[in-house]
Amino acid sequence: SEMPQPAALATGQTTVKKDYGAVKKAIEDILDVEGYDDGSYGPLLVRLAWHASGTFDKADGTGGSNGATMRFEPECSWGSNAGLDKARSILEPIKAKFPWISYADLWTLSGVVAVEGMGGPTIPWRPGRVDKPSGVHCPAGGRLPDASKGAQHIREVFSRMGFNDQEMVALSGAHTLGRCHTDRSGYVNPWTNAPTTFSNLYFQDLLNKKWTPKKWDGPLQYEDNTKTLMMLPTDMELIKDKKFRKYVELYAKNEEQFFSDFASAFSRLLELGVQFPAATVAV
Ligand code: HEM
The missing domain is CATH 1.10.520.10 (Peroxidase; domain 1)
Structure with missing residues (x-):
């Protein structure tokens, strides 16, 4: 049978x-x-x-x-x-x-x-x-990670899942997509100007734009000089922390590498x- x-x-x-x-x-x-x-x-x-x-x-x-x-x-x-x-x-x-x-x-x-x-x-x-x-x-x-925290928290959360520094940065590249909503997280605005296209723009923007604390009643977040784009405190940690920053620089330069590492992670x-x-x- x-x-x-x-x-x-x-x-x-x-x-x-x-x-x-x-x-x-x-x-x-x-x-x-x-x-x-x-x-x-x-x-x-x-x-x-x-x-x-x-x-x-x-x-x-x-x-x-x-x-x-x-x-x-x-x-x-x-x-x-x-x-x-x-x-x-x-x-x-x-x-x-x-x-x-x-x-x-x-x-x-x-x-x-x-x-x-x-x-x-x-x-x-x-x-x-x-x-x-x-x-x-x-x-x-x-x-799940808390966007108001620092590099140590990011490492605690993602190493608990079994990821290393490079994978943490690769995964964070998903913030090239979408936006924050005040009624969901309390934060506002998209990270990039192309929030429905998967690309390495998030890494380029992190490095190439000037990010300053937004002046508002909401939680601490950063804005670019057009005040239309945003970064979370945890996003900023990826360029403040030297070990993370190395991979931000890699993925900003090499989109193919980002795609391949993101897919695996x-x-x-x-x-x-x-x-x-x-x-x-x-x-
Ligand atoms: C959105 C935090 C990692 C994918 C968000 C939002 C916050 C956040 C606060 C805004 C939610 C809203 O208001 O709608 C974080 C923190 C992370 C992290 C603190 C790590 C330190 C990730 C990872 C991925 C991811 C690893 C996927 C691989 C997304 C996407 C959105 C989003 C796609 C946009 C959602 C939408 O447009 O509705 N994240 N995230 N995030 N996150 Fe993350």
Whole structure:
């Protein structure tokens, strides 16, 4: 008799092929939207994939994208996750159309499709994440980075996940995308003038523009001389800290290197804590 195929799911009489290519296409189709921010949900989906994954602690294997625990309290209400309810809700129609995909796979895949759809590198991605049934599986709070802090905090948070200095800088290059929202984080404005195009512009701007503290009632952030672009205190640490700055200079000069290093680090971020069945093929 025939062996069951790992990529097929029996549902009553019929067998559904798990067509991840079709899911990718469905995500691509919802990226561009007039009237939302800068015309794309892409940056928001990249942030969803990152916050779903960035809770990982390599010391005990807890946290990470597996489980999609951000659906539940308390994780869905963490201040650091403000605004991501929007990201999760725009993916619901896709989950309804492809019910066999786990939320955890869908959220991480949407970050990958968003980076690729905004002109970034191809990110190796494979399925295999399994959703947890309730909020008792939420990781401990306070694991995502605090934008008001310094280099030591950045290193604590990202080395807890298992990343080195170069990978921390490469991952931070995602701030070339999107913007801050006062009603989500308290900060305001985009980092770059091209927030829906994946590029190394963030690194160039960090080095080439003059960043001064913004005079306002909000939290400390930095602005350029046009007062339209921003940097967080943690972004500024990447040029203040000599070891980080070396990689900012590298990526500002060499976009190809940035794309390649970002692809590896982002792919690994999305897989932290996930146990894949043997021989899972990338799609
Ligand atoms: C947005 C902080 C690292 C991707 C934001 C926002 C803050 C923030 C405060 C604004 C949220 C809002 O108001 O909507 C930080 C800190 C980091 C960090 C402190 C590390 C020290 C990362 C990493 C990635 C990432 C590693 C991805 C690889 C994004 C994206 C946005 C964003 C794409 C824009 C979201 C949008 O436009 O809605 N981040 N972040 N960030 N972050 Fe980060």
